[in-house]
Amino acid sequence: MSPTLRVSVIGGGGNVGAAIAFSLVVMQAPVEILLVDVSEKLAEGQALDIRDAAHLSPAQCRVGKFEEVGSSDVIVITAGARQNPGEPRSNLIDRNYVILKSIIDQIQPIKSSAVILMVTNPVDILTSIAQKLSGLPKSQVIGSGTFLDSGRLRNYLSRKLNMSSSSIHANMLGEHGDTQFVGWSIATIAGAPLLQYPAMKDVDLDEIEKTIANQAYDIIEAKGSTYFGVGYHVATLTRCILQDNRKVFPICNYVEKYGTYLSFPAVLGSDGATPVDLNLSKEEMSKLETCANNTKAICDKY
Numbered sequence: 001m002s003p004t005l006r007v008s009v010i011g012g013g014g015n016v017g018a019a020i021a022f023s024l025v026v027m028q029a030p031v032e033i034l035l036v037d038v039s040e041k042l043a044e045g046q047a048l049d050i051r052d053a054a055h056l057s058p059a060q061c062r063v064g065k066f067e068e069v070g071s072s073d074v075i076v077i078t079a080g081a082r083q084n085p086g087e088p089r090s091n092l093i094d095r096n097y098v099i100l101k102s103i104i105d106q107i108q109p110i111k112s113s114a115v116i117l118m119v120t121n122p123v124d125i126l127t128s129i130a131q132k133l134s135g136l137p138k139s140q141v142i143g144s145g146t147f148l149d150s151g152r153l154r155n156y157l158s159r160k161l162n163m164s165s166s167s168i169h170a171n172m173l174g175e176h177g178d179t180q181f182v183g184w185s186i187a188t189i190a191g192a193p194l195l196q197y198p199a200m201k202d203v204d205l206d207e208i209e210k211t212i213a214n215q216a217y218d219i220i221e222a223k224g225s226t227y228f229g230v231g232y233h234v235a236t237l238t239r240c241i242l243q244d245n246r247k248v249f250p251i252c253n254y255v256e257k258y259g260t261y262l263s264f265p266a267v268l269g270s271d272g273a274t275p276v277d278l279n280l281s282k283e284e285m286s287k288l289e290t291c292a293n294n295t296k297a298i299c300d301k302y
């Protein structure tokens, strides 16, 4: 029996797109996954490889055409250029804007309830542009934002505190880029402030922030690109949308208070994202405003 929910992964012939599709299969998501790519050969290869695993899962995976994408429940976009070692994500804007525009043109009409989930970098800028180009409501166009970075942070703290990362509520905020920062003032363990935890007494907070923000650079330097981590994180967001789980994730979403897209915690469901209210410190609010102003200034040019 064919699954009734459909996810299209545009850029599905590439590393990140394939890792997302494979993660959905491993998660046993009852969903039809379409891999769409300008290189049909790459998409075909990934689909065949993933299908070898998918027979053990309710998920189905096949190559899709651009004209099939608009009827999807979730449209994941990973198509585009990636960073070279040492290159900032922001360098990719012009190249990936052109690709994004051609994709949005080719997938119209998009069903009115669809959610677009951007992954291509620089993800916060391109999420804002994808919303403008697609015409979907702001809540239905989101980006993976700092969900991956927050996972990296929780992982780091989990090793430091010898505690499961799922019990540590700490997020990277602002943008999935070089100006991301930790929301230390609202980070908690069992409802108590993380910074009051004895093992956090003598740690260098700036050093942790820098380590997390640099992690993608370290992986790219060592193996050329990152895909497993982002693949599982984006599949988790996709499943949350499909199942209307309404969990809170630090994702790129439109935050009315700042008048732009930001990596900021939001409730995620089948209707997209709704940002939550945060009580950040003055210093953190000012960092968030800097991110918002940067994003607005860049997006105004497109």
Ligand SMILES: NC(=O)C1=CN([C@@H]2O[C@H](COP(=O)(O)OP(=O)(O)OC[C@H]3O[C@@H](n4cnc5c(N)ncnc54)[C@H](O)[C@@H]3O)[C@@H](O)[C@H]2O)C=CC1
Pocket: 010, 011, 012, 013, 014, 015, 016, 017, 036, 037, 038, 039, 042, 078, 079, 080, 081, 082, 083, 092, 096, 099, 102, 103, 118, 119, 120, 121, 122, 123, 144, 145, 148, 176, 225, 226, 227, 230
């Ligand atoms: N937001 C995040 O947390 C992360 C984002 N990324 C970003 O994801 C993007 C993809 O990275 P990789 O998969 O490693 O690159 P890749 O080079 O392996 O795959 C990119 C794919 O896009 C396809 N493509 C190019 N133009 C297209 C078009 N017009 N229509 C359809 N497909 C097209 C290519 O044929 C290729 O298969 C990059 O921008 C990278 O920076 C990567 C890791 C994490």
Ligand SMILES: CC(=O)C(=O)O
Pocket: 089, 121, 148, 216, 226, 230
């Ligand atoms: C490449 C990238 O954006 C990351 O792994 O964080």
